[in-house]
Amino acid sequence: MQDERSPFQKLADLLDGVVPVNEKDAQPINMTIGEPRHAFPDFIPDVIMKNAQYFRPYPQMRGTDEFRKAVEDWLNWRYDLGGLPLGEKNILPLNGTREGLFHACVGARDYARSQFGKDTSNAAVLLPNPFYHTYKGAAAAIDAEQIFLNGTAETGFLPDLDELAKETDLLDRTIAFYYASPANPQGNVADIATWKKLIALARKHRFFIFADECYSELYRETPPAGILQACEGDFSNVVTFHSLSKRSNLAGMRCGFAAGDGAFMTQWTKYRNLVAPQVSMAIQAAAAAAYRDEEHVKENRMLYNEKFDAARRILGKELPYETPPAGFFLWLDVSAFGDDVTVAQKLWKEVGVRVIPGSYLAREDRSGVNPGDGFLRLALVGDLAETEEALTRLRTCLIN
Ligand SMILES: Cc1ncc(COP(=O)(O)O)c(C=O)c1O
Known part of the structure; x- marks a missing residue:
């Protein structure tokens, strides 16, 4: 039986009652929703x-x-x-x-x-x-x-x-x-x-x-x-x-x-x-x-590209991923650190970074394989400083 709950409902259920351990020191950062946060054109x-x-x-x-x-x-x-x-x-x-x-x-x-x-x-x-x-x-x-x-x-x-x-x-x-x-x-x-x-x-x-x-x-x-x-x-x-x-x-x-x-x-x-x-x-x-x-679109692209550059710098070689040719999501293979659901839970609990487990965005195929297994989806929609902070916390949590 496939689980018919939406990815966001599944995540809310997964993290229900889980409080980031260091909530007092570090603001939780939400990277789950693909809602743009850059400015819209002023006209x-x-x-x-x-x-x-x-x-x-x-x-x-x-x-x-x-x-x-x-x-x-x-x-x-x-x-x-x-x-x-x-x-x-x-x-x-x-x-x-x-x-x-x-x-x-x-x-x-x-x-x-x-x-x-x-x-x-x-x-x-x-x-x-x-x-x-x-x-x-x-x-x-x-x-x-x-x-x-x-x-x-x-x-x-x-x-x-x-x-x-x-x-x-x-x-x-x-x-x-x-x-x-x-x-x-x-x-x-x-x-x-x-x-x-x-x-x-x-x-x-x-x-x-x-x-x-x-x-x-x-x-x-x-x-x-x-x-x-x-x-x-x-x-x-x-x-x-x-x-x-x-x-x-x-x-x-x-x-x-x-x-x-x-x-x-x-x-x-x-x-x-x-x-x-x-x-x-x-x-x-x-x-x-x-x-x-098109001017505002160029500016928008530049802001995302800065964040993808930051991701490459911060995540480095330890976390293998390809910079995607387009979009604002990082589809991060974390299978070396455990299954995606456990890793998402750990990130929220230990460093206050909220991400979607990849398996929640996909479903099992006819042979029982879920192509999202082992991945996390990170929406790079916050500003550069927030994104850098989130990626640094993620790296610290998983690697050192
Ligand atoms: C793949 C994809 N298609 C369509 C949409 C819908 O966007 P909107 O209804 O805002 O145009 C989204 C929104 O997140 C999306 O990710």
Whole structure:
């Protein structure tokens, strides 16, 4: 039996009543939640105030022309799409990507039935493992079988598409594949060849790729390739999800977008008109302004990169890990020091550093292996001084 509690619930239960021994001397440091803490761009409140009259009317689901144009321009610039007009049908604002990722699964099931003629009574949804828990919640809500595809050191921390391609029966009943690049928690990214392989599988077996690219702008050096780049102008079977939560530190503003397959988006918009949250037009105006500014994103990346440099310095050779190409998590192999749950407990108790055991972010695969075993996820979201302090305490606790 798999444990269905959320990772955060499991951690709260694990550490319930455990008080850090030196709480009086050292402030506990929380590295569990992926909530950005850098400043958001200072022009945001002004844009919202200037558009405050739009708090009165209901916004339309499809978004304002201004928002869609800003997103279209940004996608063209970021992914070098050659001025491709994405058009009204290809872009939808979201109230944060989480709701979009959830509702997309319902859209995929409806589309599979009505347009692909699939029998969805035995539908499967593919997910990475470890995974963002909303994917699983979405698959569960439509009663689809959840198929977890491990992302381990051997697979480059992404699902192994060559192995998957052999499972033709499974792929035929698949309706959606949630594919995160950059991956959460590992931070690994798909290259163009991988995206193309994935698109070919989706078209052959007629399912949707829900490419979760919400960490795409938090890269170390090289901007990760996006799935739209690999589409070469044909977006069928592809929907990408982007968010301002991580790019612009605006998690509380709740704004992102979905872009891709126009036929899917048209049908999905009808469904969304019944049940999904629209995005306020004042918020869309602020989001459009955020997508038209890259300076704050550069600054944001620099702050994360400083922390990854500090991690390399502090953790050194004793704690082996690869600096992830993107994202703000450190996926730390601590298997040399015990199992991840015990190590997380020890860190909290002895040095007041709160982290998530990797096994809580994943689940056992068909052969009983949990790919998160032996890892910790550390969110580098605090400021540099706090991050350095946390990593120094971690090192002291585990090594000397
Ligand atoms: C992998 C991944 N996808 C999506 C989201 C949702 O982000 P938001 O709803 O703020 O856009 C998160 C948030 O932590 C995430 O880690």
